[in-house]
Amino acid sequence: MLLRRLCTSVSKSYPYPYPFLPSSIPANPLSNSNSYPILSPNFKTLGLGFHTTASADSGTAHSTNSTMDESRRPVPLPIPHPGTAGRAEVFRALEASLGSTFSSHPIAPNPNPLIIVISGPSGVGKDAVIKRLREVRRDLQFVVTATSRRKRPGEIDGEDYHFITKAEFLEMIERNELLEHALVYGEYKGIPKQQIREYVAEGRDVVLRVDVQGASTLRRILKNGAVFVFVVAESEAALVNRLIGRKTEKVEDLAMRVAAAREEIRCLKEFDYVVVNEDGELERSVEMVASIIDAEKAKVHQRRPLF
Numbered sequence: 043m044l045l046r047r048l049c050t051s052v053s054k055s056y057p058y059p060y061p062f063l064p065s066s067i068p069a070n071p072l073s074n075s076n077s078y079p080i081l082s083p084n085f086k087t088l089g090l091g092f093h094t095t096a097s098a099d100s101g102t103a104h105s106t107n108s109t110m111d112e113s114r115r116p117v118p119l120p121i122p123h124p125g126t127a128g129r130a131e132v133f134r135a136l137e138a139s140l141g142s143t144f145s146s147h148p149i150a151p152n153p154n155p156l157i158i159v160i161s162g163p164s165g166v167g168k169d170a171v172i173k174r175l176r177e178v179r180r181d182l183q184f185v186v187t188a189t190s191r192r193k194r195p196g197e198i199d200g201e202d203y204h205f206i207t208k209a210e211f212l213e214m215i216e217r218n219e220l221l222e223h224a225l226v227y228g229e230y231k232g233i234p235k236q237q238i239r240e241y242v243a244e245g246r247d248v249v250l251r252v253d254v255q256g257a258s259t260l261r262r263i264l265k266n267g268a269v270f271v272f273v274v275a276e277s278e279a280a281l282v283n284r285l286i287g288r289k290t291e292k293v294e295d296l297a298m299r300v301a302a303a304r305e306e307i308r309c310l311k312e313f314d315y316v317v318v319n320e321d322g323e324l325e326r327s328v329e330m331v332a333s334i335i336d337a338e339k340a341k342v343h344q345r346r347p348l349f
């Protein structure tokens with residue numbers, strides 16, 4: 043707040059390109075006509091409680107800090123005008139006047155690795171969104187869910203899902219290898235822990251795909267350490283049409299999935315973001331998810347992926 047006030051008042055009052063000088067400061071007697079006067083090295087101390095002022099009649103700058111010794115008194119140095127001098131020359135002159143080199147280290151800290159949980163009712167397009175996201179965001183890691191259900195046409199084992207038997211799934215549960223698992227429409231689905239741990243340890247962003255009940259479990263485990271995205275269709279009718287169009291469900295399963303979707307939509311408030319995957323607008327939904335990820339990575343207060 044204090045910094046903002048300082049920046050605002052300084053930028054309003056100072057016509058020179060150097061932001062921390064009061065406008066009343068006279069020309070530097072040592073400078074040529076292309077130079078601006080500048081103080082050294084006490085500008086660094088502005089934030090530390092020194093208050094540097096300029097005296098119009100003496101042509102020198104003073105500090106109101108009574109403890110400042112002679113050696114730290116501001117020394118006026120000539121700064122060549124960027125219009126006539128080379129960039130490197132002005133850069134070096136600024137460094138000399140401030141008494142320190144300009145660091146090339148990143149100003150903002152590296153963002154934390156992010157866990158992105160994508161969920162939503164059956165048939166809204168979670169797999170379709172994730173499949174496309176994989177293509178457009180190569181920087182993301184996708185945890186492959188293990189499932190006991192049968193492969194659908196076009197699905198690839200180890201890429202879309204790890205297709206395993208019910209017995210193998212139960213062994214994974216026994217060995218505590220799953221972060222979360224659920225029995226969904228008579229088939230097991232679960233998220234292997236190890237993959238997430240490895241990706242997060244490498245500082246990578248990880249995308250998980252879970253059903254709504256799985257998302258509730260993950261929220262309890264991961265709390266605010268992950269971002270939860272709820273994918274929905276624009277309407278119930280659109281969702282039903284999509285499920286029918288997929289032609290993968292038995293008729294009795296269709297009714298069950300639609301009934302479940304009605305319940306699952308009530309869980310929306312447990313999520314951080316909602317993405318409406320409108321009919322024919324898959325690309326826009328994928329862009330929306332990518333934007334959510336970018337916004338999360340730009341957060342000043344980052345989530346901490348702990349589990």
Ligand SMILES: Nc1ncnc2c1ncn2[C@@H]1O[C@H](COP(=O)(O)OP(=O)(O)OP(=O)(O)O)[C@@H](O)[C@H]1O
Nearest residue numbers: 164165166167168169170284288320321322323324
């Ligand atoms: N925006 C869209 N417009 C039109 N069709 C879509 C769109 N998104 C997905 N679909 C289609 O809708 C059907 C259901 O999508 P998908 O299988 O990705 O849903 P899902 O949420 O992963 O379902 P489930 O949880 O049952 O696995 C698929 O046939 C898919 O191609």
